[in-house]
Amino acid sequence: MDDPVLYTNGRLFTSDPERPWAEALVVDGDRLAYVGDDASARAHAGPGAAEFDLGGRVVLPGFVDGHAHVLKTGEAQLGVQLTDAADLAEIRRRVRAWADGRPDAPRVLGRGWLYDALPGGEPARWMLDEAVPDRPVYLEANDSHSMWLNSAALAEAGVTRDTPDPVGGRVARDPETGEPTGHLIETAADALVLPLLHKATTDDDRDRALAAAVRGYLSSGVTGAVDMGLDEPALAALVRAERSGRLPLRVAGHWLVQRGGDPDGHLAQVRRAAELAATHRSGRLRVTGVKFIVDGVIDGCTAAMRDPYADGGNADPIWDADVLAPAVAAADAAGLQVALHAIGDAAVRIALDAIEHAGRVNGPRPRRHRIEHLEYAAQEDIERLARLGVTASMQPVHADPAIRANWNAMLGDARAENGFAWPAMTAAGARLAFGTDAPTAPHPPLPNMFVASTRRSALVPGLPAMEPHLAVPVAEAIVHGTADSAWACRAEHDQGRLRAGLLADFIVLDRDPFGDPDALLGSDVLLTVVGGRRHVDRLAQPRPARAAGPNRNAVKEGP
Template sequence: MKKTSILKSISILSLISGVIFLFSFIHQQKEIADKVFLNGKIYTVNDDQPWAEAVAIKENKILFVGTSASVKDYIDNETEVIDLKGKMMLPGFVSGHDHLISSNWMKAGVSLFEAKNKEDYLRMIKEYAEQNPDEPIVFGYGWNKDAYGGWPTAKELDSVVSDRPAMIFDFTIHDMWFNTKGLEAGGVTKDSEDTVPGMSYWRRNPDGSPEGVGVEIIWLDAFIKAGAWNPEKMMKESQEILYNKAASCGLTSVINQGLITPNLMNFPLFKEDMRYSFELLDSLDKKGELKLRTFQNYVYKNANIDVDDFVADAVALKNKYDSDKLRLHGIKIHPEGNWNSNTSLMLEKFNNVDSRGVSGVGKDKLMEIHLKSNRKGLDVHVHVDGTATTRYTIDAIEASRAEGNENRNVLQHYFWTHPDDHQRVLDMKIPVNTTPLFGSDWGGQAKDAYKFMGEYRVNNYYMKYTELPVHEGHNLSVSADVPSSPVNLLDPLFSVEGAVTLQDPQNEESVAFPPSQVPMQVVEAIKAITIYPAWQARMEDKIGSIEVGKYADLVILEDNVFEVGLRDIADIKVEATLMDGQFTYKKSETPDMSHNTKPNVSLPKELGCCEHGQHHHHSK
């Protein structure tokens, strides 16, 4: 053999040996996962790799996304291996709008959602009061003036509770019904002033005395004066209940759209409540017990609060709390009430009253808060029920962008929007959050829509959110808005079903509403509870999809969202939820799902299960 041929053969052998060594070295250097999920139907919400079979995680990050065969390279005898057995995995759900820190105090006492008429309401309250004779105040929630047959009165409530105060929240949690002793305990008299006449006010008898209902949270001070508010006890209990419920629904993150306490309109006291809420959540985070990434917005509702002082306090909180687990995110402006109590500001008059509604914050303040907040790096989210408030908010967003501010200001609710302004939202790609349930025929909403606004506006102005996802680059999230939704409807899949059917998932007889809208597609609705709200929270590079390097926030479902019927989506149960790589909820606390179990690699475990605790009252 010639010398050159021998040398050439040696070179080829050396190259092959080098390649083999390199691959062997790379294989040896692969990280070993703490947990591996395999044999699943994993929808990643990553357009570059929509589906996978397996996910490996190490500590709090996703290490691998791919096939069940390939994931074995990340497994050793210390890896916890869970066989999904065909179950569906999705990114952990993200809520773009709920109030989960301290709102459960509004759900005390008797639930009235099942009542059909005045007689039902009064009977249920009477029965509850008789069964709970030692409660100093009789609480309840869920009344609806349409089902009741008009606005309820103190005299009517006296007929079933006369021995002690009674305070009953309506189904939106904006209005409260008092009996006479409740009004007295709260210091409500003929001389009590209305905060914003026509929006936040006491309904009155002809002589000016209080009739029995406080509209649009004017009742807050009365609630405190009556001795009903115990912040440390009520906020702590509320947070624990709601965060546990959220985890059981697959939620791993929330944009908390304003802390709800009775001190909402009293800035010095509300600042104390805000600080306590962050201290409470921070203490849980330090102990490894915080079950939701919490991005909290500082709510502005009292127009008498100086904007500079308000923004400065928000910045101070953001400087102290600005992690991927707990953050002061931005500002939430709540300028008006609800359209179906004629307390939202419209461009045109309501059909049922000679009024355009009222704003408690006003056009100029909307502009001022946007500009001053955005300049400080704070995003602004605005409660927009009425067409005028929506227009003025778009104007403020446009002005801020013209200054060069790159903020992600979000329109919250987006109920009634003039067609010209809807086009502006599309053109400017302004992000939106909404609650599909509120736009359906739930709770008489459809009847109210025709009564309050008329058929033309129902068909051309109402709940246009479903048109947004079909426009490239547009961002839309859907969520429950607890406590305005009952807490048992917190499940993001409930909102998904509402968005893709335009029906109330609880009601088999529900009819799609509004009739002029086309429902969302399931793919877009899934994005609206994952990657889109993650973007609104400025976390899209870390959560909202299943990708290598992102946080291990995951949810496992018993059924495939894409395989069940559209009217069955809300009934899908959550098997398990992980946030930051740790289980925050497991449907079954069996040895198979134990954190401490270290299975043999050859014996992958099956995902356990138990009761989810969700009630949709939905039969198929």
């Protein structure tokens, strides 16, 4: 076994309430053997330890992205990037450039477009036909809740005026001709396009995408992620990486239960998740629960609201209460964690009703159910969430002022001033876990912490803050992105804090964000350690191991 490794002279924020700050740590194997002061760390490490002088730099627990889509994050890095495309002309330019640079690619794939970049806020096939008329183009919206196709893609997918709308989704159609416009909303994209794209994607494609995602996560300081949408292809890619030793990232997955018209089919999906949870239980890959997408998104006016949107319209939930409740109860009975995507206040209420129903049906048992996003929730439901012990899983980067204009306009009233109310969750007594929902937002955690602690934009830093009274202190934001996210996926005994006995998952920054949150945007991750193994490594080499002797703790300062 290797000798312990000693890291000294640091400014360690531990995310551990028993000892929030420390100077040094000792790594023994894949775990932390000591966290505390320099002198005691040297004594604990012993004479054979290599020593790294941190030079006063900040050390944090590795971030646990509380809500992510790992494989899709890698796939997104390989397609057309559109989140910062300001208008249709720029979208067309990027789509055409991507296609021209890959003449042999059978399709143009991309993601990230925003509604307010489009004329009238509505995507249409002809807009893309002008850029690429001869190949199918599939562009996922920034929120991942709809897809924009050109005419060639509609033809390839077989979407016509006679294609019925699937349960929980809609094919947008021209009001005069009934022909599809190229906008597939909610489950329409899942049902009509994703099976085709899955078949067209090879295992090698997925392996490359997963490798890109893992590199991106580790380089930005993420050592664990909760994958909120596992399906068979994504799980297979993760299993291949795990078995070949190419999965240094720790992944806890939630199996996506697709909404269909058959309640027995929902229960079959829950049973499949339970089988996978019993099979995949390693330190790198766990299947821990299921996910239900109860509603859509505010940007597309598909989130279910108690009061109408600014234009007077509203949206029905994807999962109505009567269909959702028995499926959630079945997952709860199987010991699975239940995660419910609920963005609008009506959907949040349906989600809480389903969790409460499961408690009545199945009786007392250990539970860590979660609601994802909670972008707008009624105060009484926030209090109820805390009372039921449900985790509020939220994504600060979705509140970035640079992408809030359409969100605010759709709500159109005082509701927009109370969105993304993170302090309300903790004030009510709920556990709050932070994630990014990558690739719907950038995956690096430090910009996520910046938005959380300033309510300013990480994408356009010069924009003024929105609802600054809803910001949280830097230290609290980091706890929500480390310790609380680990707790929320049942990993608190291994991840999320710097404490002796826990896994040696930590990062070193080149700037200190605690005095100035702006440092979160300019800071680089110099070192990422997962299970004691150094991955991203830009630190100086260690000092040689110290010889044993009566004065072995009197270490000479060296380079």
